[in-house]
Amino acid sequence: MSAFWILVVVLALAAIGYGLGRSRAMASAGGDARHLHSLPGYYGYNAALSVLVPALGLLVVWLIVQPLIVQGVVSGSIPEGTYADAGALNLLMSDVRRVAEGLDMAVAQGVLNADQVASLRVEDTNLRELLGQVGVALGSDVEGYVLNAAQEYRSMTATGNLLRTALVLILAVAGLAFAFTRTNKDFRARNVVEKVVLALLIFAASIAILTTIGIVLSLVFNTIEFFKLYPWTDFFFGLTWAPSFGGGSELGIIPLFWGTFYISIIALAVAVPIGLFAAVYLSEYASPTVRAFAKPLLEVLAGIPTIVYGLFALLTVGPALVAVFGPDSLGWMGGSRAVMTAGIVMGIMLIPFVSSLSDDIINSVPQAMRDGSLGLGATKSETIKQVVLPAALPGIVGAVLLAASRAIGETMIVVLGAGAAARLSMNPFEAMTTVTAKVVSQLTGDADFASPEALVAFALGMTLFVITLGLNIFALWIVRKYREQYE
Structure with a gap:
């Protein structure tokens, strides 16, 4: 399931949680809101936040971490003799990603099936022409190690996406069940909701600071590498x-x-x-x-x-x-x-x-x-x-x-x-x-x-x-x- 549809399902569960939390609170109070600790809406918001916060948090972290892990594992499987430095490895990984995307498109358009993709070999077919049929243009023929890396990249990505879907939905359902079981007329829903909202506001305010720090650090480290290769006096005082x-x-x-x-x-x-x-x-x-x-x-x-x-x-x-x-x-x-x-x-x-x-x-x-x-x-x-x-x-x-x-x-x-x-x-x-x-x-x-x-x-x-x-x-x-x- 794509990240978009996972988001849609989580939002739907949050909406269901809002209704269930509110109705359960009113039922525990005998239908009289005066017997509740908080306003009825707070019980619904508590259930919705119990679904949204952990599930979407895991989804965001997964979307950031999974590509890094897949990239690291797949790049490690490429023979070292096929590239000269880190820059050449990055170019190879770009080819790997394009080939993997082309294989996915070929499966989606019915040009290949999953078994054919797994057993595909460069010597058996002209892969460049095959990928051209599904709109993926490659500048040259694909080497065998690139195809093998693309197959591994595609397999790991598919497995990661499946695990992501399962874990995010399980966490969303667990959050809904947890909120539902502890909802009653004496539950301090307003206090919990306000604390969660305050934490979200602090997190949002911290994003700008963390982004600035990340930008500065990326510039600083690469600038230091530059001055290791080129004299700073010639850089700041050079006229050419x-x-x-x-x-x-x-x-x-x-x-x-x-x-x-x-x-x-x-x-x-x-x-x-x-x-x-x-x-x-x-x-x-x-x-x-x-x-x-x-x-x-x-x-x-x-x-x-x-x-x-x-x-x-x-x-x-x-x-x-x-x-x-x-x-x-x-x-x-x-x-x-x-x-x-x-x-x-x-x-x-x-x-x-x-x-x-x-x-x-x-x-x-x-x-x-x-x-x-x-x-x-x-x-x-x-x-x-x-x-x-x-x-x-x-x-x-x-x-x-x-x-x-x-x-x-x-x-x-x-x-x-x-x-x-x-x-x-x-x-x-x-x-x-x-x-x-x-x-x-x-x-x-x-x-x-x-x-x-x-x-x-x-x-x-x-x-x-x-x-x-x-x-x-x-x-x-x-x-x-x-x-x-x-x-």
Whole structure:
């Protein structure tokens, strides 16, 4: 049974448990809810949670652990002489999984039966053509050890899925029976339910922390491996970025940092004035009708995928800039991909980010401060310039810094709008690239993770993570240090 149908069955058992728990509690109280310790619904929730929590917990753990165990066992059965390193073994395991999936599809479509799959041999048939019949494309003929590993992979997966189905359903039924047997009018169902819900809330809150820790650890370990292979001085102070998987790479990060910094500065030069002016207008000048229409319309920009912004930069903004600054006019711009192209489009993307945060901050300034300024004879514009904006300035600075960290981490707009050239130049009409774009390019394709040319992506990611984390901490520090507390 697939995980989806297991989930459906468990949810159905939970619904049944809710009804049985509630009805059993009412029966033990003689039909009078006043004799119950808790409200009737709590007894139903207790039974439902007794089904859901252990069963779904086991299901989630099984879905995570089973592939790891199967992968480890099957990879251990592949002859060591057939691969050179861990990267080559990973590629072999990818072939094993594809062949195993193809065999499953062949059985499902009736091309093969289970006995034929178990006795299948490479020398007996052209396996590549056979799998092609069910839509699984392989680049070359399958070796015998790959087929044997795929058969073992398929067998272990099928056995694991069968055990998973049985154990999860048994645990769900056992939870239902346990909850049903201890349900009576004196059972403190509300206390139990609230404790379980509290534990679930703590677990949900911990997921974000554990995820962050996992991301940091994965970056740290791979970054350490990179610096074992490549000098850190050449990485942080090198002026040339020229990776070569054949050896002799120059992996200096400064050209990438310069492109990242340059594009981000142009983006902020576009986003901050427009976003701040839009926030001042919406909060101080716009009527409620205009604000109710304009604010959601402005924030629609935040929901547009970045790939769309990248296409907009490549197909619209870039050619428009070439028409103005290109060879046929001023001669400053040689192509549509340039720092200016990516910076302008990224700034447009950041406008709702700056305007929404600034608008909330400006609206948090008490109306009494505005009324006091107006009462002393100041005009509305003077009140905004001399009272409202100074009071909201720490929060606005924090919003700008958060927007800067967002700009630094952008990828798709840079890839499509700025090009891929790693260079040190002051000309904003030249193509450049950023740290994030090179992280993508270094991990594209069948990268050998034992080489510095692939591991450098983790060093780039770790460096970028530290920079954006520092910006976020600095922004929060400014907001908290200089924030005015109003009553």
